[in-house]
Amino acid sequence: MDLGLRGRIALVTGASKGIGKAIARGLAAEGASVALAARTQSELETTAAAIHAETGSPTFAFPADLTRSEDADRLVAAVVERFGRLDILVNNAGAARGGVIERLTDEDWEAALQLKFLGYVRCVRAALPHMRRQGKGRVVNLIGNDGVKPSYWEIAPGAANAAGQNFTLSMAGQWGKENITFVAVNPGPVRTERWDGLVRAMARDMHISLEEAGKLAPRSIPIGRIAEPEEVADLVVFLASDRASFINGTMIEIDGGQQKPLMDSLRNG
Numbered sequence: 001m002d003l004g005l006r007g008r009i010a011l012v013t014g015a016s017k018g019i020g021k022a023i024a025r026g027l028a029a030e031g032a033s034v035a036l037a038a039r040t041q042s043e044l045e046t047t048a049a050a051i052h053a054e055t056g057s058p059t060f061a062f063p064a065d066l067t068r069s070e071d072a073d074r075l076v077a078a079v080v081e082r083f084g085r086l087d088i089l090v091n092n093a094g095a096a097r098g099g100v101i102e103r104l105t106d107e108d109w110e111a112a113l114q115l116k117f118l119g120y121v122r123c124v125r126a127a128l129p130h131m132r133r134q135g136k137g138r139v140v141n142l143i144g145n146d147g148v149k150p151s152y153w154e155i156a157p158g159a160a161n162a163a164g165q166n167f168t169l170s171m172a173g174q175w176g177k178e179n180i181t182f183v184a185v186n187p188g189p190v191r192t193e194r195w196d197g198l199v200r201a202m203a204r205d206m207h208i209s210l211e212e213a214g215k216l217a218p219r220s221i222p223i224g225r226i227a228e229p230e231e232v233a234d235l236v237v238f239l240a241s242d243r244a245s246f247i248n249g250t251m252i253e254i255d256g257g258q259q260k261p262l263m264d265s266l267r268n269g
């Protein structure tokens with residue numbers, strides 16, 4: 001299937017590693033020009049150069065800390081200056097501490113919303129004027145299945161994700177008439193550095209070994225394993241394309257059918 005992404009201009013946040021890197025690579029492999037954002041300049045530039053070498057598509061690395069509004073504004077302005085337009089925004093830069101209510105401080109809760117929710121709001125706000133001027137735009141928000149499948153151990157990410165999901169659907173309601181469409185992708189556990197950190201925290205909080213903690217999530221997923229970043233990227237690349245043009249204002253879980261209550265009961269057990 002030709003996704004028709006050749007020549008499209010995409011911005012992927014949190015693109016230096018993990019799921020964002022796989023998405024940036026997937027879009028570039030389909031012929032899109034891809035801007036990549038994250039905080040650590042050296043890692044970002046290495047990733048952008050590797051994707052360009054592998055795919056031949058133009059890439060552009062722009063360091064930005066998306067907890068800051070001015071960075072989101074500068075990022076989007078730089079992408080439009082470099083490529084002339086912005087067709088696709090993939091909001092992906094996010095992180096929030098897992099853990100139970102007894103361990104989470106006010107600062108943890110605020111940090112969870114600051115990047116994972118407000119970071120997405122900031123980038124959408126910066127991109128909208130350009131997409132309106134173009135008469136078209138696509139936003140794919142990488143969120144997380146704990147926004148719709150709650151777990152007591154993921155309450156801070158879950159709250160930030162639920163906010164992001166509400167935001168995605170609300171934006172779709174407002175901007176569809178201008179041909180700017182929004183969709184949320186809700187992964188379950190995906191094999192990235194962030195997941196490794198969550199497993200370490202689970203082991204610490206539950207006083208179990210790393211090996212045991214690593215088995216909890218796969219046991220809660222009927223398929224019996226966690227996802228690879230490329231599996232999430234394939235879905236996002238399709239959703240970013242015009243082939244998915246009527247998919248708007250909705251959310252897609254990509255979690256192998258994970259059952260969070262089962263995961264919680266395994267933790268309790």
Ligand SMILES: NC(=O)c1ccc[n+]([C@@H]2O[C@H](COP(=O)([O-])OP(=O)(O)OC[C@H]3O[C@@H](n4cnc5c(N)ncnc54)[C@H](OP(=O)(O)O)[C@@H]3O)[C@@H](O)[C@H]2O)c1
Pocket residue numbers: 013014015016017018019020037038039040041043064065066067092093094095096115116142143144145186187188189190191192193194195
């Ligand atoms: N992995 C999972 O199991 C999983 C499950 C569900 C949902 N998700 C969601 O999927 C997304 C990607 O997760 P991942 O596991 O691929 O994460 P990851 O491997 O930790 O990568 C995070 C990316 O975001 C960048 N980043 C972090 N803080 C940033 C900031 N303040 N401003 C700009 N960029 C920032 C990082 O680079 P720098 O540190 O250099 O900035 C990196 O490029 C996140 O939104 C996450 O919540 C992940």
